[in-house]
Amino acid sequence: MPTIPSIYKESSKARDAFCAALAASLIDNGGRFSDQVARWAAAALSCATSDFPLSNSMPTRERINTLLARSRF
Numbered sequence: 001m002p003t004i005p006s007i008y009k010e011s012s013k014a015r016d017a018f019c020a021a022l023a024a025s026l027i028d029n030g031g032r033f034s035d036q037v038a039r040w041a042a043a044a045l046s047c048a049t050s051d052f053p054l055s056n057s058m059p060t061r062e063r064i065n066t067l068l069a070r071s072r073f
Helices: 012-028 035-050 061-070
Strands: none
Touching (some): 012 035
16 A cells, blocks of 8 residues: 655654554444545644644644645545
């Protein structure tokens, strides 16, 4: 799966965002893993990495969906 570009390197917050988004997306999809689930979790990781200067860089669902809507993926 192609990655969503980000100018920053990964961090523990980004990994936490990925894991949380993956769990949330799996719950929302009845536990079924798919490309869409993986893409949503990857977008959460990218959001958390890009937003690291903010006091709370954990992305909201809206933030993740906005990134995916703007992305070519």
